[in-house]
Amino acid sequence: MAFFEVRRIVKNFGGLCAVHEISFSLEKGQVIGLIGPNGSGKTTIFNLINNFFPLTAGEIYFKGKRIDSLPTHKICALGIARTFQVVKPLKRMSVLDNVMAGAFLHTGSTSQARARALEILEFCNLINKRDLDAKKLTIADRKRLEIARALSTDPELLLLDETAAGLNPKETEEAIEVIKKISRSGIAIIIVEHKMKVIMGTSEKIVAINFGREITQGEPREVINHPEVIKAYLGDHYA
């Protein structure tokens, strides 16, 4: 059985079918990209994986265990962490305290949580901002904080939702480096991203969706040259 697998997952919001029978899987330490035009259901898939929304149908497995009915906090405790596309900093806490809040998942000791949080802030290039209140951060730093906080829970699978959106080219390069570093440390990643540069620089496999349905999945070059994918992104007459 795969390290992580979603099997024919479906999500309806009232009459709207946001996700329809999507399936994919990944192996330990693997990085895959999840792409699709705006509103195609990428964020919804993340919200299903960590059970912010209950599935309408389908199954999700992590390390051989079915997880789709577990509460969100348990899914994190099992080793799946996520970032939010619309960042959710704990505003009136310092950057360090934000990351410590996550680090307390695996230790009850404040000094251990602080030590772990400092390590992660160093790793994510946020160490100089550690004493700032999170609400004072720039958008680039908020995106970094999302990643740092997710890492603080020591995940085996990390879900990154457009962590490069709104970054300038230099910051985007940095973000790619950080993602590569995370991947080298053995953490599996699912990346949702509109910047193809980020996807192509990191992913071993791509899943492309539109209107909540899979278009195709497989090797990155093949997926992005797939006529249906080009059509979904650029409109009919380019295909």
Add this chain to the structure above:
Amino acid sequence: MKKVLINITVAIVAILLPLVFRAPYHQHILITILIWAALGTAWNLLGGYAGQVSFGHAAFFGLGAYTAGILALHYNISPWWGLLLGPLVSTLISIPVGLICFRLRGPYFALAMLALGEIFRLVFINWVTFTNGAKGIMIIPKITMKLPYYYMALGLFFLSLTITGLLIKSRFGYYFISIREDQDAAESLGIPTTRYKLFAFLPSAFITGLTGAFYMNYIAFIDPNVVFSLANVSVMIILVVMLGGVATLWGPAVGAAIYILLSEVFRTRMGAASVLAFGILVCLVIMFLPNGIVGELDGLRKMALRKMNGGEKSGLLRG
């Protein structure tokens, strides 16, 4: 080190204070301040740190007070046993309320608490055979000197402060504040939010009940309209905390001292107009010092430290 010295000084002052102010009237004011400081600190743990605003802490205060009163009234047991039983009764009531409301999003908890306080008030007014109804319960206190009550109230406040202080410095505190700041983010960081809201609620209800039981023993008279009062207990606790500083350790105590002292001054100097004038003053403070007195001072201190250490890079701002 500096902190330890400050704490010791505060403790010594607190212990010596009633030896300086010997008039029963002055000692009564000091005791009242300590009661409100204990209540405010307990409310702050839940409302300030964990962000679960309760408009009905009078429910727990009244239950504590009535537990002590009813022990004396019906069972001829010393109302001092209320100090043991009262907080337990309050905590017991808080469990189902928390289990039901904390699963839900939105203002359910605030509204449920508002209702709870009023329900208890009405039940205790109407259940005359058990509670004596609106007539209330009077006891004859064994101790009539103020001094012992002062030290008990001080112990009560100390307990409230210590529990809050220990909790907020640990994982609990980080979790409480995370839940307040963003419940979704907290859940996704592995924090069982429902459970941790309850962990803030239980000690808060416990201390509020304990303070209610002490109040009964000290004042020796209670009736439902006093101890279950929405305006004079539930809302007043919130005002005390807002005045001093929400989510600051010492804020509620500072708020209580200022609130009680000012309201005494206003009452003795102005008579009937005092309520209005005092209300306006409290509104002004809350408008112009949105973080409360301790909160604003804390902000100033941090800003000064940051300037001294040169810009954003300053480390170790938090003590």
